[in-house]
Amino acid sequence: MGRELKRVPLDFDYPIDKVWEGYLNPYRKACPHCSSNGHSAAYKRLDRLVSLIMLSGSDAQRGKDHPYFEWMARYISGFDSTPSPDMSELTSGLGGRELDGHHDGSDTYVATKKIIEAAGLDPALWGVCVECKGEGNDPALKEACDAWRETPPPTGDGFQLWTTTTQGSPISPVFSTLDELCIWCESNATPFGTRKASRYDWQRMLNTGFVYSQEGGMIFS
Numbered sequence: 001m002g003r004e005l006k007r008v009p010l011d012f013d014y015p016i017d018k019v020w021e022g023y024l025n026p027y028r029k030a031c032p033h034c035s036s037n038g039h040s041a042a043y044k045r046l047d048r049l050v051s052l053i054m055l056s057g058s059d060a061q062r063g064k065d066h067p068y069f070e071w072m073a074r075y076i077s078g079f080d081s082t083p084s085p086d087m088s089e090l091t092s093g094l095g096g097r098e099l100d101g102h103h104d105g106s107d108t109y110v111a112t113k114k115i116i117e118a119a120g121l122d123p124a125l126w127g128v129c130v131e132c133k134g135e136g137n138d139p140a141l142k143e144a145c146d147a148w149r150e151t152p153p154p155t156g157d158g159f160q161l162w163t164t165t166t167q168g169s170p171i172s173p174v175f176s177t178l179d180e181l182c183i184w185c186e187s188n189a190t191p192f193g194t195r196k197a198s199r200y201d202w203q204r205m206l207n208t209g210f211v212y213s214q215e216g217g218m219i220f221s
Contacts, residue, residue, distance in 0.1 A: 027148055
């Protein structure tokens with residue numbers, strides 16, 4: 001949840017929370033052959049099937065079927081009973097870590113790669129969209145997309161808080177002094193999550209270029 005100070009003109013009038021247009025590549029369009037994820041239809045099907053396997057491991061650990069399997073049991077035999085505990089052993093092995101309640105997307109990704117390797121195929125090549133080569137961008141626009149360069153907002157005497165969580169957008173009005181911005185930030189902005197900071201902390205952080213929140217020994221930025 002990054003924050004940064006930008007010096008912009010005092011009359012800079014760009015919409016709050018709107019990504020700066022100069023940061024948006026107009027030639028980045030979804031590949032019409034893979035819907036921008038860079039994978040073939042075969043990979044997408046495999047990924048969905050593997051996600052069901054991983055979900056079965058979670059069901060085995062909690063001893064109850066996900067509603068999705070209850071629905072499937074109406075149409076497909078073999079889905080009418082909760083998996084035994086050894087299913088979670090299988091999915092833990094596929095995911096590469098011990099199951100702790102549920103598998104996440106990274107576990108499914110690892111398991112999918114292992115299955116591709118088990119088939120004797122290269123997971124770096126199999127399932128990659130042959131048109132965009134896995135980039136997810138329209139190959140017809142590749143040359144223009146690669147040549148594009150971002151344009152930063154104009155610079156000036158004003159002080160404005162921006163978020164870097166997206167490509168970059170303003171999240172405060174423009175102020176004539178840093179102190180005025182910090183006073184505004186104290187009540188209207190957060191350095192991370194819902195955590196607040198005093199005007200003095202904001203001034204220190206913006207002066208050093210590192211906006212963060214600290215809880216005990218943990219730093220959040």
